[in-house]
Amino acid sequence: xxVKLRPLPQQVASVLVRRIAGxxxxxxxxxxxxxxxxxxxxxxxxxxxxLKILSALDMVEIAQGRRINVRxxxxxxxxxxLLVEWLPSPQVHELLKELHExxxxxxxxxxAKAAQTLTDAGLARxxxxxxxxxxxxxxxxxxxxxxxxxxMEICRATRNRILDRFMYSSRWWQxxxxxxSNRAPRALPEATRHHRKIxxxxxxxxxxxxxxxxxxxxxxxxxxxxxxxxEVG
Amino acid sequence: xxVKLRPLPQQVASVLVRRIAGxxxxxxxxxxxxxxxxxxxxxxxxxxxxLKILSALDMVEIAQGRRINVRxxxxxxxxxxLLVEWLPSPQVHELLKELHExxxxxxxxxxAKAAQTLTDAGLARxxxxxxxxxxxxxxxxxxxxxxxxxxMEICRATRNRILDRFMYSSRWWQxxxxxxSNRAPRALPEATRHHRKIxxxxxxxxxxxxxxxxxxxxxxxxxxxxxxxxEVG
DNA sequence: GCTTATCAACTTGTCCGATAAGATCAGGTT
DNA sequence: AACCTGATCTTATCGGACAAGTTGATAAGC
Numbered sequence: 001x002x003v004k005l006r007p008l009p010q011q012v013a014s015v016l017v018r019r020i021a022g023x024x025x026x027x028x029x030x031x032x033x034x035x036x037x038x039x040x041x042x043x044x045x046x047x048x049x050x051l052k053i054l055s056a057l058d059m060v061e062i063a064q065g066r067r068i069n070v071r072x073x074x075x076x077x078x079x080x081x082l083l084v085e086w087l088p089s090p091q092v093h094e095l096l097k098e099l100h101e102x103x104x105x106x107x108x109x110x111x112a113k114a115a116q117t118l119t120d121a122g123l124a125r126x127x128x129x130x131x132x133x134x135x136x137x138x139x140x141x142x143x144x145x146x147x148x149x150x151x152m153e154i155c156r157a158t159r160n161r162i163l164d165r166f167m168y169s170s171r172w173w174q175x176x177x178x179x180x181s182n183r184a185p186r187a188l189p190e191a192t193r194h195h196r197k198i199x200x201x202x203x204x205x206x207x208x209x210x211x212x213x214x215x216x217x218x219x220x221x222x223x224x225x226x227x228x229x230x231e232v233g
Numbered sequence: 234x235x236v237k238l239r240p241l242p243q244q245v246a247s248v249l250v251r252r253i254a255g256x257x258x259x260x261x262x263x264x265x266x267x268x269x270x271x272x273x274x275x276x277x278x279x280x281x282x283x284l285k286i287l288s289a290l291d292m293v294e295i296a297q298g299r300r301i302n303v304r305x306x307x308x309x310x311x312x313x314x315l316l317v318e319w320l321p322s323p324q325v326h327e328l329l330k331e332l333h334e335x336x337x338x339x340x341x342x343x344x345a346k347a348a349q350t351l352t353d354a355g356l357a358r359x360x361x362x363x364x365x366x367x368x369x370x371x372x373x374x375x376x377x378x379x380x381x382x383x384x385m386e387i388c389r390a391t392r393n394r395i396l397d398r399f400m401y402s403s404r405w406w407q408x409x410x411x412x413x414s415n416r417a418p419r420a421l422p423e424a425t426r427h428h429r430k431i432x433x434x435x436x437x438x439x440x441x442x443x444x445x446x447x448x449x450x451x452x453x454x455x456x457x458x459x460x461x462x463x464e465v466g
Numbered sequence: 467g468c469t470t471a472t473c474a475a476c477t478t479g480t481c482c483g484a485t486a487a488g489a490t491c492a493g494g495t496t
Numbered sequence: 497a498a499c500c501t502g503a504t505c506t507t508a509t510c511g512g513a514c515a516a517g518t519t520g521a522t523a524a525g526c
Contacts, residue, residue, distance in 0.1 A: 007508075032477065043510045045278065048478085049285070056289050064478045065517035075401065078394045095394065102395035105342045113338050161311045161328065162335035166399060168308065240479070265506065276481045281507085297507045298488035 009049035010082075012040050016054055017086040020070055030060050030068035057083045081172035092176055099173050104218045106166065107151065111198065111214040112207035114157040122157045126199055129153060133195065137188055148174055150195060154202070190220060242282035243315075245273050249287055250319040253303055263293050263301035290316045314405040325409055332406050337451045339399065340384065344431065344447040345440035347390040355390045359432055362386060366428065370421055381407055383428060387435070423453060 005011070016036075019025065031039065036047035051068060054060045057077045061069040077083055084092055129150045136142040148171065155167040194217035201209035238244070249269075252258065264272065269280035284301060287293045290310045294302040310316055317325055362383045369375040381404065388400040427450035434442035 009508095034477085045509065045511095051478095052282070052285060062478075063517085065476085065519080067477065067518095074394065074397070077398065079398050079402075098393045099395045101391075101393055102399075105346050105391075105393075105396065106339055109338045109342045158334075158338075160331045160334050160338075161307065162332045163338060164307070165310065165312050166335075169312075170395075242479095267506090278480065278482095295507075296488085298490080298505085300489095300506065 008042055008046045009053060012036065012042060012046060012050035013053040013082075014086045015040075016050060017057070017059065017083065018088065020054075020059055021073075021087050021091060025070055028070045030054070030070055032067055053082070056080075059083075079169040079172075081175075084172045084176050096173060096176055099170060100218070100222060103170070104215065104222070107155075107218060108211035108215045110155050110158060110163055110167075111202070111210040113160075113163075114154045115202050115205050115207040115210040117159060118154075118157040118202055118205070122153065123199075123203055125153055126150065126202065130192075130195060130199055134192060137192065140188065143188055144174060144177075147191070147195075154198070157202075187220065191217065194220060241275055241279045242286060245269065245275060245279060245283035246286040246315075247319045248273075249283060250290070250292065250316065251321065253287075253292055254306075254320055254324060258303055261303045263287070263303055265300055286315070289313075292316075312399075312402040312405075314408075317405045317409050329406060329409055332403060333451070333455060336403070337448060337455070340388075340451060341444035341448040343388050343391060343396055343400075344435070344443040346393075346396075347387045348435050348438050348440040348443040350392060351387075351390040351435055351438070355386065356432075356436055358386055359383065359435065363425075363428060363432055367425060370425065373421065376421055377407060377410075380424070380428075387431070390435075420453065424450065427453060 016030065020030070030051070033044050033047045033051065036042070036050065037044055040047070051060065051062060054068075055062050057080055059071055059076050061071055063069075078095055078098075084095060087095070129146055133143055133146045133150070136146065152164075152167050155163055158164070194213065197213040198210060198217060201213050249263065253263070263284070266277050266280045266284065269275070269283065270277050273280070284293065284295060287301075288295050290313055291304055292309050294304055296302075311328055311331075317328065320328070362379055366376055366379045366383070369379065385397075385400050388396055391397070427446065430446040431443060431450060434446050
């Protein structure tokens, strides 16, 4: 059976990302298109597309006539699933903590706004998700998917494409956390209680309570992340 | 004198973006690579790169063997400067309002966190920016740049790459608002007072006051946006 | 000596033509 | 009806070529 591989440009790009993230290009110059062709045995079209991917991640700068320049690490697009997938595990673990920190900053505020804009239909969808989660309490993977969908549905209630985009871009934490952590499902019943409190606050259209419940919920996850760190380190 | 044009793929992509955003492809199918080659008189390489750009904006789905599929509009990457630049003005105006709404949701929370993590060096940089703004009170363009830098410096104080990325991605509002609005500089002194209040709260490391001051500041800008809408409409 | 002009070498941008591989659909077979 | 099959569409990859921009060394002029 033939193994289904990713497109060549992505394969090349992933190697380059790891190389750059690993600090193997200290002079700030990435290999030229022809050098990539030779090293990886691919055509220039593939090499070009790979570099375009790096460019879209804000990892390199491309300009006609000049060699490809590596950009400073603090301006890379850490919201991109591709970048997160290709970064070394330690760096992803660090990022995951920062994303979680960011969610603690953002999501209570989102929940507060959602409490003001949520429709009855949206509320019904949240109720359905709650039911589905309790039904899959013994299936952590599926539960996590529903969990994410619950949070995104709340964000969608704000009817704001910018807020929506932030949550959408944060999908990568799902696969990333699965890749990194062996988080036990011991806390799922507790999470369900928190989701219920968030739902109740939203149903009451109470911004303050919604924000507080959301913050409390995310704080629980923080404890789990820390527990993972102890297990891993 | 030769006019400096953008690369061909971007030119083609911009036309396709406008076409898709204008609803000219109701069947959800974008033109194939060859069709683009014929219509625009470019090579397949250019057509491919143009489609890759659309793909990076989450506007289309590319898969081998299948025709290019147009994705639903609510999943496009509205944080991308390219997309915003190419969208028709009315849609950008709508987006600008949503971005502002998002900033009102996010930035007070960011300011609150920054109040806890801000270093003395960061505080000094904010002070410098305040001075620079008062110095350029009569130069609205420069003032707006410094304004943006002030907000980004606050975000940078959280030392969180995800939060940082959100603010960084929001740079496009600067050029977009300049493109759309003839906002008079009449409110700059008022904005300066608000910046001062934010700075004082941060200097006091008071999260609550920082958040409140930030919210108040952004509310002022809201009034200006509304004023623009009256002028335009 | 210093500046400036020029050119060679290198880079990315664009073009063309060809083949490989996946998807789709209409016919035909069972 | 279900299953094969092949023609025909699509995108993916290849190879070579030339255009256009950048860089740096060299040579000309002051």
